[in-house]
Amino acid sequence: MRNFRLLIAYDGTDFHGWQRQDGLRTVQGELEPALQQITGRPCPCNASGRTDAGVHALGQVVNFHAETRLDPPTLLKALNALTPRDLLVRDIGVVPDTFHATLSALTKRYRYVIDNGRIGPDPLRLRQTWHVHVRLDEAAMNEAGRALLGTHDFRSFETEYPNRATSVRTILDLAVSRTGDQVTIEVEADGFLYNMVRAIAGSLMLVGAGKRPVGWLGEARAALSREAAGPTAPPQGLYLLHVTYPDDRHSP
């Protein structure tokens, strides 16, 4: 048995998220049958984390154990031939048995993209951005985001989700920038609570729109209550960019 690590990208629009669910089209639900077809055995996959319905990935990491004589480049081609076009296996490699895409992840980096077009949403970016009409002040958003850097209890940005041992996480980077009509939020952390990036994006939007002062975001965080923060931004603006692991010498 070898342990394989995949790097995958997908357009989340037509997937009900990563996790296999009966009767629904999911990324795991497309990937695992393709692997079983190739290897002749069930190949349960672990992902770095679940992505929700509509959320995209450029660098989702997945691992699975399989017995196969195929070399990684052949396996890559076979997988892409058997999976739908809105899912692309970008790379594949063999990793040590101990590697686990979920448990071994050190940090994750997400991007949230806002279409800030004044007249209306860009028709060519509808599936991949959140349109916000009000002109956003990206410098204010970037400044506000500093209050979230470091190790904190982030339950103000967590959609209720039972069985969480702790809502303490460490945000390593949070930056907001603008290119033309597009406002981009990038955030990296050692882990994220349920809907956390989308709650941060919705809260930063309130600051950018001038509906809350820059200092409000730190207060919202300190209140330890979901009602204290802003709305949960919609899924189609969110991208899982990159996941890092302790020993990336073995990475694809």
Add this chain to the structure above:
Amino acid sequence: MRNFRLLIAYDGTDFHGWQRQDGLRTVQGELEPALQQITGRPCPCNASGRTDAGVHALGQVVNFHAETRLDPPTLLKALNALTPRDLLVRDIGVVPDTFHATLSALTKRYRYVIDNGRIGPDPLRLRQTWHVHVRLDEAAMNEAGRALLGTHDFRSFETEYPNRATSVRTILDLAVSRTGDQVTIEVEADGFLYNMVRAIAGSLMLVGAGKRPVGWLGEARAALSREAAGPTAPPQGLYLLHVTYPDDRHSP
């Protein structure tokens, strides 16, 4: 009666092109009923040119005559409220009675985008690019394109289309560049024959893939035969970028 000029953008994926056709969803077929609803009268629209099914526009220009007391900003809002989200009216202005979006156009500029990802198509650009597996040499494509600059008979790049008075056109600019996996062709001319940009893109692809030498494109043009040139590239990579008119002081 005032003469209005619109600047519009659309995602061509779900439109059967610009021109109204019975029973089919077209850009004109969405725009004209919205205008009629606002003005109370039929408002036949002229576009700078027809775009085909699947072809996108960032800067299509349209004009129509209407009696309305609405000022342009109000008309813009009303139109965007009544048209679907994959069509955006970006700007509107009042122009002299003599302005005609089709007949007054001086030059048009198109972009053709190729996804040249080695492993497979980028799942997030499927609707908006043409995926070509073979690594393309964009410098060779750019060099080959020079043979099309200037005034020539371009019937080698014209899908058969009766009633054309002439297939002579003047290409003012043709440039091929690469950013990462994306190869972009931009071409500007005083007018284009039917499927001309897509035939040029398909021909440039053959050069980029090393299947034809750089000098072949000029020979294909001089042969004055559609069979001499390359394939017609698919519509989803094509964007109408910009149209220029003689007196752009009046432009929106």
